[in-house]
Amino acid sequence: MSAPLTPPTPPTPPHEQAAASSPYGWNGHAAYPRQDGWYEKDGPGMKTELREAAVTAVAVAAVGVLLGVLWWWLAPRVPLVGEVLDGNWVVYLKDSEGEQGIGVDGTFSLLALAFGAVSAVVVFLVRRRGGVPLVVALAVGGLLGSVLAWRLGVWLGPGSDVVAQARSAGKGVTFDAPLKLGAKGALLAWPFGALVLHLGLTALFGPRDPEPFPAGPYEIPGA
Template sequence: MNPSQEPALPHGPDPTADPTAVPGTGSSPSPWAPGADPDGYGLAHPTGLDDPHALPPEAYAEGWEQPRPSRRPWRRTVVVAVVTGLVIFALGGPLGLLWHWLAPSVPVLDAGAGGIVVNDPSPEQYIAADGWYAMLGLGFGLVVAVVAWLVMRKDRGPFLLLGVVLGTFGAGYLMGPWIGGLIGRGSYHHWEQTAVQGATYLAPPQVHSVGPRLVPAFAAAIVLTLLAGWSNDPDLDEPGAKPGQGPNTDFSDA
């Protein structure tokens, strides 16, 4: 047989060739190519590290990492809660003045040895005074809670709730009745000391029961809690809360 007509036999691997070279290129494959993973997982990089414009894997991880929002300092939280409570407590003064202006006076009579008695067989002024204070306290707590929620939007959270509740409690239980009952109290005591038997007088109103004094604090706590429950902000204790904007991160305004 002619040697040129003999069938070609398969040649073995070239002992001088690189066993990890890519066929047709003569260069070593990317360490991300299948079969080149030293751990044997055969993972491939989505863009390939052979691309001169490709970014390292660390750049992709950093690009998708969402920055965490910073927490409000504790000092600011405490200061805001204390100042809010003190301001609301001071607003109990106007509440007492308004109640004194709306609540009816009580007709009294100097009964001599029997002392000062109410000059009415069915005195409704006591109930009217407490009723007026309860209604005004309800409106006071509602308005204070809504204003605090809207104005202190960057400081919402449990500490703001605590400051509002304590402030409305002090305003409704202490400041309001004290300021409202203080007006005309001196004139009444003077009449009480100088009056003769049978003399009548219109005594200033008083809050006689404890329930109306607690209404402002209850109203503020309920309204502020409901506003927090209806809000779609996932974390009210983060600074920069914006209703309807979701998580308070740098991507919220995008």
């Protein structure tokens, strides 16, 4: 008696052969194309995203130098006057009802919002793919840039020793008060504005996930 013959393996249907050779996979397992290969479905990898996020945070924070210079240049000056009372120098506001102090905070806030908008647009155009690390880096970089701008503006402005300035200027002579940020909440204007605009741009113009291939037989036209 002869041994039973093993039935031959049935040929693979043409649509399954095409699916196996296609870089897009099958049953919804897709990949994103790029110039040097293929992204996996979840992106280029966490290490790459973290590296890009770190570079983004440093670059955004470095722009805070420009914000600090503009704030020092554009912020209104608060006039002070020095007088001698009982042999001691006393410094007071020349215009007690003036709103220059509010203008200093407002100038910083408006400039920070503008910088947040510009940084959000630039980051979106450079890294249109987005991702959580990139968004966090944008916020952290904006906050660090605001702090850097604040400290730089204070350093560029008049000295903090107002008594010494009053003595140098002379009795009854007006001089500028040190540049300071009264409302520390203005430091959040840059990261807040950047996050809102970047999320809006991503929602409107960001890349969309490709439609998954339906499970089951798929006929290739012309096959």
